[in-house]
Amino acid sequence: MFDIDRRRFTLLAAAAGAAPRLAFAQNAWPSRPIRMVVPFGAGMSIDALARLLGDGLGKALGQTVIVDNKPGAAGLIGTADAARSAPDGYTLLAGVTSVMSMSPHVYTKMPYQALQDFTPIVRTANFAFVLLAGVAQPYKTLPELIQQAKAKPTSIDYASVGVGTAPHILMEMFASLADVKLTHIPYKSPFLSDLMGGQVAIGFEPTTTAIPLIRSGKVRALAIGSKARNPQLPDVPALSEFFPGFEGDNWHGLFAPRGTPDTVIQLVNAEMNRVLQTNEIKSRLADLGLQPGGGSSSEFRDYFRADYARWGEVIRQFNIRID
Numbered sequence: 618m619f620d621i622d623r624r625r626f627t628l629l630a631a632a633a634g635a636a637p638r639l640a641f642a643q644n645a646w647p648s649r650p651i652r653m654v655v656p657f658g659a660g661m662s663i664d665a666l667a668r669l670l671g672d673g674l675g676k677a678l679g680q681t682v683i684v685d686n687k688p689g690a691a692g693l694i695g696t697a698d699a700a701r702s703a704p705d706g707y708t709l710l711a712g713v714t715s716v717m718s719m720s721p722h723v724y725t726k727m728p729y730q731a732l733q734d735f736t737p738i739v740r741t742a743n744f745a746f747v748l749l750a751g752v753a754q755p756y757k758t759l760p761e762l763i764q765q766a767k768a769k770p771t772s773i774d775y776a777s778v779g780v781g782t783a784p785h786i787l788m789e790m791f792a793s794l795a796d797v798k799l800t801h802i803p804y805k806s807p808f809l810s811d812l813m814g815g816q817v818a819i820g821f822e823p824t825t826t827a828i829p830l831i832r833s834g835k836v837r838a839l840a841i842g843s844k845a846r847n848p849q850l851p852d853v854p855a856l857s858e859f860f861p862g863f864e865g866d867n868w869h870g871l872f873a874p875r876g877t878p879d880t881v882i883q884l885v886n887a888e889m890n891r892v893l894q895t896n897e898i899k900s901r902l903a904d905l906g907l908q909p910g911g912g913s914s915s916e917f918r919d920y921f922r923a924d925y926a927r928w929g930e931v932i933r934q935f936n937i938r939i940d
Contacts, residue, residue, distance in 0.1 A: 656695025662823035673892035691779030692716035697728035704876035723781035740910035745843035766797035776808035784821035824906025
């Protein structure tokens with residue numbers, strides 16, 4: 618009897634010990650589709666990259682990654698939505714420099730705290746903005762643009778996708794360094810059709826969407842807002858060639874709401890690193906003028922914090938503030 622009872626106890630104990638593991642296996646993440654919030658509209662640079670990488674991540678994880686465009690308020694609405702989402706791994710944010718490193722220093726009131734409300738997962742790409750002009754504009758080079766802007770202050774208008782976004786801040790940096798006055802026209806959606814149509818004169822646009830238009834002759838590239846020329850646009854000068862020290866490089870990255878399990882963070886990081894290293898993705902990113910990211914979540918966390926501080930200094934230097 619004792620031997621039988623002892624054997625039953627051993628079996629019950631083993632079953633009890635296995636129960637948590639069985640429950641974990643049955644509810645292993647991800648067991649349903651994942652939402653990737655893009656805080657801008659469809660067709661923009663971050664949207665194109667999110668769809669490309671989201672497809673690769675979904676295949677790697679065996680679940681669909683649904684891109685959820687939530688534009689508005691220069692990206693603040695969608696980013697705040699992601700911050701308020703349950704930290705269960707089923708909401709990710711396709712973050713970008715403007716909403717994570719710039720806007721917190723531009724706006725006196727923010728619907729989220731970039732450093733506190735999110736956990737960085739992985740930097741997915743680095744990119745630059747190209748200073749574009751419509752082909753009907755009289756200036757064909759950056760010096761010609763500056764010459765006209767000095768001759769007729771405020772006569773040249775520029776578009777951005779909202780106050781406090783990267784295109785707005787980069788143009789304010791350029792205008793200050795060039796000592797010219799430009800007129801800002803903030804758009805709530807992409808402005809490229811108006812730029813091509815001549816309704817607005819100039820604007821900064823990410824390489825992702827700018828390169829195809831430059832190559833087709835629909836817009837004119839005057840300069841690239843980075844510290845070096847882009848391999849896809851070797852004939853387009855960098856703004857640092859005219860204004861030493863100018864550095865306007867931006868990045869894309871994946872974030873999760875704070876409190877998301879570290880197991881999820883590390884799994885997404887590992888799989889996205891694999892996706893970024895595939896020949897297909899590297900080729901697609903290169904065609905779009907992007908440099909693939911990658912690295913550990915801790916490396917991205919440190920990079921993000923340094924970038925946040927750097928843009929804070931830049932924005933204070935150029936006195937860009939919105940109450």
